[in-house]
Amino acid sequence: xxxxxxxxxxxxxKRYGEVEAVRGIDLEVARGETxxxxxxxxAGKSTTINILCTLVAPTAGEARVVGLDAVRDxxxxxxxxxxxxQDPTLDGPMSGEQNLRFHQELYGVDRRRAPARREEVLRxxxxxxxxxxxxxxxxxxxxxxxxxxxxxxxxxxxxxxxEPTIGLDxxxxxxxxxxxxxxxxxxxxxxxxxxxxxDEAEHCDRIAIMNEGRIVALDTPDALKAQVGxxxxxxxxxxxxxxLRALRAEFGLEGAVREGALTVRVPDGAxxxxxxxxxxxxxxxxxxxxxxSLDDVxxxxxxxxIRDAEAGAGGSMHPMAVRMRGR
Amino acid sequence: xxxxxxxxxxxxxVRVPQSGLATEARATAVVWRREMIRFVKDxxxxxxxxxxxxxxxxxxxxxxxxxxxxxxxxxGPGTVAFTTFLFPGVMxxxxxxxxxxxxxxxxxxxxxxxxxxxxxxxxxxxxxLLGKALGGATVATLQCLVLxxxxxxxxxxxxxxxxxxxxxxxxxxxxxxxxxxxxxxARVRQVQSAMPLVQLVITPLMFLSGxxxxxxxxxxxxxxxxxxxxxxxxxxxxRSVVFDHLDVDAATRARFDPGIxxxxxxxxxxxxxxxxxxxxxxxxxxxxxxxxRTE
Numbered sequence: 115x116x117x118x119x120x121x122x123x124x125x126x127x128k129r130y131g132e133v134e135a136v137r138g139i140d141l142e143v144a145r146g147e148t149x150x151x152x153x154x155x156x157a158g159k160s161t162t163i164n165i166l167c168t169l170v171a172p173t174a175g176e177a178r179v180v181g182l183d184a185v186r187d188x189x190x191x192x193x194x195x196x197x198x199x200q201d202p203t204l205d206g207p208m209s210g211e212q213n214l215r216f217h218q219e220l221y222g223v224d225r226r227r228a229p230a231r232r233e234e235v236l237r238x239x240x241x242x243x244x245x246x247x248x249x250x251x252x253x254x255x256x257x258x259x260x261x262x263x264x265x266x267x268x269x270x271x272x273x274x275x276x277e278p279t280i281g282l283d284x285x286x287x288x289x290x291x292x293x294x295x296x297x298x299x300x301x302x303x304x305x306x307x308x309x310x311x312x313d314e315a316e317h318c319d320r321i322a323i324m325n326e327g328r329i330v331a332l333d334t335p336d337a338l339k340a341q342v343g344x345x346x347x348x349x350x351x352x353x354x355x356x357x358l359r360a361l362r363a364e365f366g367l368e369g370a371v372r373e374g375a376l377t378v379r380v381p382d383g384a385x386x387x388x389x390x391x392x393x394x395x396x397x398x399x400x401x402x403x404x405x406x407s408l409d410d411v412x413x414x415x416x417x418x419x420i421r422d423a424e425a426g427a428g429g430s431m432h433p434m435a436v437r438m439r440g441r
Numbered sequence: 442x443x444x445x446x447x448x449x450x451x452x453x454x455v456r457v458p459q460s461g462l463a464t465e466a467r468a469t470a471v472v473w474r475r476e477m478i479r480f481v482k483d484x485x486x487x488x489x490x491x492x493x494x495x496x497x498x499x500x501x502x503x504x505x506x507x508x509x510x511x512x513x514x515x516x517g518p519g520t521v522a523f524t525t526f527l528f529p530g531v532m533x534x535x536x537x538x539x540x541x542x543x544x545x546x547x548x549x550x551x552x553x554x555x556x557x558x559x560x561x562x563x564x565x566x567x568x569x570l571l572g573k574a575l576g577g578a579t580v581a582t583l584q585c586l587v588l589x590x591x592x593x594x595x596x597x598x599x600x601x602x603x604x605x606x607x608x609x610x611x612x613x614x615x616x617x618x619x620x621x622x623x624x625x626x627a628r629v630r631q632v633q634s635a636m637p638l639v640q641l642v643i644t645p646l647m648f649l650s651g652x653x654x655x656x657x658x659x660x661x662x663x664x665x666x667x668x669x670x671x672x673x674x675x676x677x678x679x680r681s682v683v684f685d686h687l688d689v690d691a692a693t694r695a696r697f698d699p700g701i702x703x704x705x706x707x708x709x710x711x712x713x714x715x716x717x718x719x720x721x722x723x724x725x726x727x728x729x730x731x732x733x734r735t736e
Contacts, residue, residue, distance in 0.1 A: 169561065192563040203554035207482055208475065219471030220562040222464035264558075 118181035120145050120272045120304035121166060126175035128161050135161040137327035138175065143306060148298055150318030151308040158327040159308040160200065163276050167197055180271050193221065196265030196273040200280060202257055204249045210260050211245040214267055221268040235263040238300060239293050255286035259293060266297065275307040279314065291317045312408040323412060330415040339406045342414045345383030346404040348375050352397035364393045468564040469572040476543065476576025487584065494535040494588055498595065502527040519690035524595040526697045529679040530652035532588055532611060536581045537672065540615040541643045543577030544622015548635045567729045570623055574725055577619025582612045603686040607679060613717055614675040620724035627731035646672045657699035668701065671720040674713040677701050681710050
């Protein structure tokens with residue numbers, strides 16, 4: 115078994131004239147991992163992924179994919195990776211299957227195995243029934259799935275997806291993630307995915323948060339949330355004033371009452387609840403434990419919310435606008 | 442190098458082979474096949490692109506022909522009708538517009554993102570563009586088959602050898618013009634900018650090529666322009682082949698098919714074909730170079 119990292123990046127820098135899009139990042143992704151690359155628009159995610167996919171040459175530093183140099187071994191890297199771009203790259207008049215066949219020929223896939231492989235990936239993304247229809251008749255989510263299927267056709271070792279869910283409605287977004295989870299099981303592939311939806315990081319084994327060209331945090335989603343600290347425990351009680359006093363006396367905690375609910379912050383919310391029930395004399399009607407979100411993580415590491423960071427990164431085109439152009 | 446060996450992941454999975462001539466050829470072939478799929482699906486395009494050459498041949502040809510032939514005893518033995526003269530020229534015009542459009546259509550591929558899918562594949566840009574050029578040439582040739590079928594209507598015999606030679610020359614011209622279209626489209630980002638290219642480049646190439654009038658007795662400025670136009674060297678062999686199979690006297694041939702002369706040297710048809718082949722290679726090479734720099 116090969117234990118070369120699927121992706122290894124050292125001291126990576128990319129400058130466009132005066133603008134430093136990537137300011138020296140280090141990163142390693144293990145084989146079989148689903149790795150999330152998060153951050154607001156203009157953080158340098160797409161630039162990094164484009165360097166890894168050999169589409170952009172770095173200004174300095176090194177980028178390796180399955181041990182191969184992304185600059186020197188371009189063709190070898192390209193044969194081993196699958197790509198799903200931010201902008202659509204399908205041929206509308208051709209059918210779904212024709213698009214896939216085109217890709218197989220372009221990548222020199224063994225002809226004897228090609229039809230079976232097409233069926234396999236089309237079934238994985240749930241498009242087998244629609245394979246003969248022109249892509250122009252597909253919905254946005256179906257097109258994305260077809261692109262994912264196409265990215266898998268030549269059995270790549272790493273699948274790169276740049277904002278695969280952007281511009282899709284929440285339901286379609288979650289179905290895309292379900293398909294990604296499914297293929298992760300069936301293909302044992304390394305998945306490297308960028309997104310600027312914080313909630314999607316939950317689907318990843320590990321995530322890196324990027325802001326202004328730097329990686330500001332890198333860990334599992336749970337560990338990152340733990341770094342931010344406290345869970346929120348929200349209770350509704352028969353007597354909030356009595357509950358507040360009891361919390362202070364029994365646990366030394368300062369609660370806050372807002373909109374008829376009492377909230378306290380504790381490091382381990384789930385572990386706290388049983389003790390709360392055992393020692394609080396006031397009647398409790400409901401309990402909610404909220405773990406810190408990745409939005410909180412982003413805020414903790416950058417001092418700004420994703421939304422504000424994007425508003426500040428003026429000049430970079432909003433990805434929605436880019437996608438609209440392709441329609 | 443250990444990283445070159447297949448990892449333990451899906452040992453039975455379909456492997457992508459190392460690059461090689463066979464892989465490049467498959468890429469070229471599939472790009473060509475896509476052009477065929479598009480051509481077959483787009484019947485409106487086939488019909489509309491036949492309209493223009495038919496108008497040239499039967500309306501312009503007949504109209505001007507009545508004017509030209511009257512004083513010359515038109516239609517008599519040893520002479521040719523103007524439509525006969527125009528036949529290979531109209532063929533060339535059809536190729537010019539069909540092939541140029543096929544080349545420029547890569548702007549649409551860029552607009553809809555499919556160009557990216559093609560250019561990120563582990564094959565060379567040259568293989569992709571060659572596939573496009575062969576596709577354009579094939580489409581242009583298929584269109585011309587319809588026109589060739591009308592040869593009898595304008596007094597051109599259905600000689601198999603002549604027809605074969607014409608098909609070959611038409612294909613070569615199609616290759617050259619598609620390559621030109623690709624070169625023109627290399628830096629074009631927007632579909633709206635593609636149409637002015639046709640007006641500014643392709644239409645002048647048509648008028649300055651000898652497709653519509655014989656290249657003899659022209660004023661110097663026009664003679665110079667027609668002689669530097671690569672299209673001229675693709676049109677003339679076509680006319681030459683047709684005239685070889687017509688029953689015309691020397692005076693008529695000299696008047697309608699004077700050939701191309703450099704100074705006082707009549708350029709042989711073989712050299713004209715070589716010039717066209719060289720133009721193909723040069724234009725395609727330039728297109729590959731510009732695409733590599735921009736994408």
